[in-house]
Amino acid sequence: MKKLHFILAPVALVALITMPAVAADKPNMAGMKMDAPQTTAGKVHKAQGIVNSVDIKGAEVNLSHEAIPSLNWPKMTMSFKVSDKQGLAMLKLGQHVDFELSEKDKGQYVVTKITPAK
Numbered sequence: 143m144k145k146l147h148f149i150l151a152p153v154a155l156v157a158l159i160t161m162p163a164v165a166a167d168k169p170n171m172a173g174m175k176m177d178a179p180q181t182t183a184g185k186v187h188k189a190q191g192i193v194n195s196v197d198i199k200g201a202e203v204n205l206s207h208e209a210i211p212s213l214n215w216p217k218m219t220m221s222f223k224v225s226d227k228q229g230l231a232m233l234k235l236g237q238h239v240d241f242e243l244s245e246k247d248k249g250q251y252v253v254t255k256i257t258p259a260k
């Protein structure tokens with residue numbers, strides 16, 4: 143009986159060591175998936191601004207936009223790439239607009255929707 147206990151003990155020890163490691167792996171993986179939406183990539187930010195210039199060919203618009211709290215951006219004047227070609231074609235200089243932007247590449251924000259302000 144004593145010899146049998148000696149043989150079983152290391153097996154039980156290995157099981158004890160490996161089992162919690164396997165169990166701990168799952169909550170970590172779930173945590174990573176839950177963190178994914180926290181990154182700004184793909185997130186839609188809503189903002190307002192005034193149209194300064196439109197470059198249809200280059201698919202760009204220059205806007206003086208209001209502060210964008212979801213991005214922690216102050217109000218400023220800047221150019222954006224625009225994926226909403228239809229919206230871009232409708233814009234008039236000096237027009238107040240509502241727009242949505244989204245980070246396509248790191249630090250590269252693209253206007254995905256732009257419409258006259260309501």
Ligand SMILES: [Cu+2]
Pocket residue numbers: 207215217218219220
């Ligand atoms: Cu800006």
